[in-house]
Amino acid sequence: MDRLVGADEWARSADRADEAGCAEGLARDITAVKIGDCLLGYKAVQRRMRGGRWNHFRGRMREIEKLIRHRHGEIVPEADDALIYVEVIAGLAFVEFGEGFVEVVLGWAARWLPWAQKAVIEEIIYERTRVRFSPLTADALGHALHLSYAGRSALDIRTIGAFDVPKAKRAKLQKAKRRQRDRSRKEEQRRAAGAVSRADYLDNSLSAARPWEAFGISRRTWERRGKPMPEAVPDVAPISLAA
Numbered sequence: 001m002d003r004l005v006g007a008d009e010w011a012r013s014a015d016r017a018d019e020a021g022c023a024e025g026l027a028r029d030i031t032a033v034k035i036g037d038c039l040l041g042y043k044a045v046q047r048r049m050r051g052g053r054w055n056h057f058r059g060r061m062r063e064i065e066k067l068i069r070h071r072h073g074e075i076v077p078e079a080d081d082a083l084i085y086v087e088v089i090a091g092l093a094f095v096e097f098g099e100g101f102v103e104v105v106l107g108w109a110a111r112w113l114p115w116a117q118k119a120v121i122e123e124i125i126y127e128r129t130r131v132r133f134s135p136l137t138a139d140a141l142g143h144a145l146h147l148s149y150a151g152r153s154a155l156d157i158r159t160i161g162a163f164d165v166p167k168a169k170r171a172k173l174q175k176a177k178r179r180q181r182d183r184s185r186k187e188e189q190r191r192a193a194g195a196v197s198r199a200d201y202l203d204n205s206l207s208a209a210r211p212w213e214a215f216g217i218s219r220r221t222w223e224r225r226g227k228p229m230p231e232a233v234p235d236v237a238p239i240s241l242a243a
Contacts, residue, residue: 001137060159087128094129
């Protein structure tokens with residue numbers, strides 16, 4: 001049977017990506033090594049790159065793999081909709097790598113769908129990128145992968161949308177979550193500083209104690225009489241509300 005590319009070819013693809021400085025989002029700086037004014041030589045220092053489309057592509061790819069692990073484990077099982085993952089990766093890789101994207105997709109599919117035939121994968125790649133290519137937005141990815149908002153939140157997926165909650169509504173929900181986190185954090189800070197919570201304050205407030213009821217009068221009458229407390233009540237019959 002015509003099988004997909006093997007692990008060795010996938011490893012070579014990864015090595016070439018590493019050499020290009022893309023596989024881990026790293027860049028290499030050359031630093032001079034000196035003692036005083038004496039130049040001893042140079043050394044290469046790696047640093048993590050910021051921004052750039054590669055980081056965005058890699059982030060989405062890793063979140064797709066997270067979703068696969070959650071749904072299927074380490075390998076996508078054979079099913080009618082299993083190849084949707086290849087379609088998505090092909091669309092993203094085509095935008096990122098241009099003409100060199102085919103090898104990237106074949107290597108990725110060899111890892112996650114080892115049962116798939118190479119000819120089938122190549123046909124998907126051609127169909128998705130040459131015949132009906134369209135940029136994949138976050139919401140388009142969410143629909144393609146049938147990712148719900150609840151599943152997105154549970155897996156902490158951020159670069160893929162949700163098929164059941166549009167982007168505008170997700171932004172409002174996220175804003176509400178941030179406000180709630182801010183309120184909770186400030187409440188914890190106030191408690192640490194010794195402030196009394198509103199619930200405790202209300203439990204001990206006059207509204208909860210209702211001292212005027214001990215006198216048998218209304219609150220406004222109690223306030224006009226100087227707000228006496230029950231402990232100071234003389235040993236007389238209570239005043240009727242009708243008085």
